Amino acid sequence: MAEIVLEQDNPGLKSLCDEFRANNKIPPEKFELYQVKRGLRNPDGTGVMAGLTMICNVHGYLIADGERIPDEGKLTYRGIDVNDIVNGCMAENRFGYEEVAWLLLFGELPTREQLQTFSRTLNSYRELPEYFAEDMIIKAPSKNIMNKLARSVLALYSYDENPDDTSLENNMRQAIQLIARLPTIMTYAYQVKRRHFDKKSMYFHPIDPKHSTAQSILNAIRPDRNFTDEEAKLLDLCLILHAEHGGGNNSTFTARVLSSTGTDTYSAIAAAIGSLKGPRHGGANHRVMMMMNDIMENVHNWEDETELSGYLDKIVRGEAADHSGLIYGMGHAVYTLSDPRAVILKSKARKLAEEKDMLKKFELFERVEKLSPDAFAKVKGERKVISANVDFYSGLVYEMLGIPSDLYTPLFAISRIAGWCAHRMEEMETCGRIMRPAYRSLSKSRPYLPLEERNRE
């Protein structure tokens, strides 16, 4: 027999998949029979309680008589409402992401002096180690910036003289260095991707040590380095809103699971980046824009709610857009009536759309947001209340800021790294047990057969 050609549509590969399918069926009713908490969710849809945290609270429903009662979403960082953080920074017309990173890492709002010192510290670590960009980014471009971010974070292990020391001091050093460097890695990786895959110019502007995180990103991705203060403050707002979301979101949980083994910071954060890339998690912000492009192409009259509803039904039936059956940017594991981050981003998107003469597109987003819950309820027969999540309007805001779609999900990672690092340290300092849930085995005992007895047709 010749070797199997591992290529899409090759009969050999198809036969391997048939072999897999034949031997790997688990009937859905078995999950119920053995009371397995699929997706680590209780029967009422609430998450399995996996830990304790002081970093964040995500509120999306009330429980009354054992039932989930939908409620407006509320997000607090270290007990402080994220709306108050946003309004506080806006009232003082200053950048807020650095303050949020401090709050998440240490548990208290920084004093003016602490904030200045922290911002200066971040700026002093923005540059990558010598030859890192040449050896790790330029020589090995990736089409996908999330993939490049994960690989670069893993590679930083080799540039660290003390990578495996998991003392708080060492974890803290690595956390602050990573928070400072991830934006630089992202913008370098983007330039290399532009040059290598898109055949466009690549430019590496010098880093300005006085820039906030948001400013440093705009400085690096704009060919002429020009941006307004309003644009930088809006990007900063996006970074504030994405910085943290409790211990249970998939990427943070991933970081905590890895940290519970005692592994190094680079391994834990690279894994979290891999999780965030998924289209059901942070990758949804990019998918929303692809889905909306598909809707714009296929729905003839954007204002016709009957036509639009019909198309949304097709998306949920898996017959349109990417055929996943998902309306990206809608639904959430915790939020029901609203995701507070989506509420803020929507108001910013509307304002920008008015300024940039893009109201027609904004209103289409708004219509999809309005009609999706019905399509979801009708097609899936689900009673669950769904609303727009953080990923629904973020891509639109980025698009109107002139940020390329390659960077939508990476920007999420640039911000969320603060939360991941805070959770890693909390896990290691306060929990100290390896996470090890159980899987009920459905396999039956059987004898090992010698090769000549394995005759299957």
Ligand SMILES: CC(=O)SCCNC(=O)CCNC(=O)[C@H](O)C(C)(C)COP(=O)(O)OP(=O)(O)OC[C@H]1O[C@@H](n2cnc3c(N)ncnc32)[C@H](O)[C@@H]1OP(=O)(O)O
């Ligand atoms: C930063 C973030 O991660 S925010 C979330 C970003 N993700 C997205 O926007 C993708 C679209 N949304 C979803 O896939 C889901 O709503 C999630 C992943 C966010 C939450 O998932 P869950 O808590 O498991 O959702 P839920 O328990 O309500 O799922 C019930 C059913 O509804 C489906 N469903 C949930 N949301 C949607 C949606 N937006 N479109 C279509 N079907 C959906 C689920 O796939 C599931 O179907 P199944 O029973 O056939 O498996």
Ligand SMILES: O=C([O-])CC(=O)C(=O)O
């Ligand atoms: O909490 C979740 O499951 C996903 C989410 O919104 C986030 O991580 O920001």
